[in-house]
Amino acid sequence: AQSVTQPDIHITVSEGASLELRCNYSYGATPYLFWYVQSPGQGLQLLLKYFSGDTLVQGIKGFEAEFKRSQSSFNLRKPSVHWSDAAEYFCAVGERDDKIIFGKGTRLHILP
Amino acid sequence: DTGVSQDPRHKITKRGQNVTFRCDPISEHNRLYWYRQTLGQGPEFLTYFQNEAQLEKSRLLSDRFSAERPKGSFSTLEIQRTEQGDSAMYLCASNTGSTYNEQFFGPGTRLTVL
Numbered sequence: 193a194q195s196v197t198q199p200d201i202h203i204t205v206s207e208g209a210s211l212e213l214r215c216n217y218s219y220g221a222t223p224y225l226f227w228y229v230q231s232p233g234q235g236l237q238l239l240l241k242y243f244s245g246d247t248l249v250q251g252i253k254g255f256e257a258e259f260k261r262s263q264s265s266f267n268l269r270k271p272s273v274h275w276s277d278a279a280e281y282f283c284a285v286g287e288r289d290d291k292i293i294f295g296k297g298t299r300l301h302i303l304p
Numbered sequence: 305d306t307g308v309s310q311d312p313r314h315k316i317t318k319r320g321q322n323v324t325f326r327c328d329p330i331s332e333h334n335r336l337y338w339y340r341q342t343l344g345q346g347p348e349f350l351t352y353f354q355n356e357a358q359l360e361k362s363r364l365l366s367d368r369f370s371a372e373r374p375k376g377s378f379s380t381l382e383i384q385r386t387e388q389g390d391s392a393m394y395l396c397a398s399n400t401g402s403t404y405n406e407q408f409f410g411p412g413t414r415l416t417v418l
Contacts, residue, residue: 196346201344226406228409233411234411235307235308235395235409235410235411235412236347236395236397236409237409238406238407238408241406282346282347284346290352290360291337291349291352291360291362292347292349292407293349294346294347294348295346296344296345296346297344297345297346
């Protein structure tokens with residue numbers, strides 16, 4: 193069965209510092225991978241997605257993610273975080289346009 | 305704004321009551337999904353529609369839950385005889401059903417069962 197693991201429940205970084213959020217997936221075939229962000233009171237917003245091709249994917253708001261098949265990982269990165277990046281981040285795996293399986297999320301806290 | 309909308313945004317009910325939520329997808333989207341998100345968890349798939357046809361239901365969707373999309377546009381999710389364990393955020397998403405197509409999420413309906 194497909195599954196997604198986000199090992200860090202909370203991450204705290206200082207504003208301006210770099211960020212990496214970890215994600216590991218379990219899926220038999222080539223996965224369709226997503227990162228979503230959820231801010232309080234708002235819906236889930238897609239940051240980026242990977243289906244095939246270049247394993248380094250660029251997304252919105254300066255985020256990028258790298259697909260590593262050998263490690264079954266799809267980590268999210270940002271070189272310099274802003275206070276507005278504080279939110280909950282979800283890694284997810286999907287089967288084409290079918291249902292999406294989400295991880296439990298990582299809550300990002302930003303120190304001023 | 306032509307995004308996915310959900311109504312109501314918040315619902316407080318007493319145990320045993322029935323509740324109904326509505327989702328209006330983006331107008332040209334023929335696929336509509338329902339998810340449930342409990343505190344500290346990621347969203348969990350409940351069911352989805354291709355136009356008016358309900359194509360898949362999760363085991364999470366007990367007999368007390370029913371979803372409809374009668375005209376292939378908006379959808380309703382009804383929970384009968386609510387239980388405290390039903391307290392959660394109910395999320396709706398839609399897309400065109402094309403391969404690789406992302407899902408666009410609404411703001412959710414937060415249900416509290418007392």
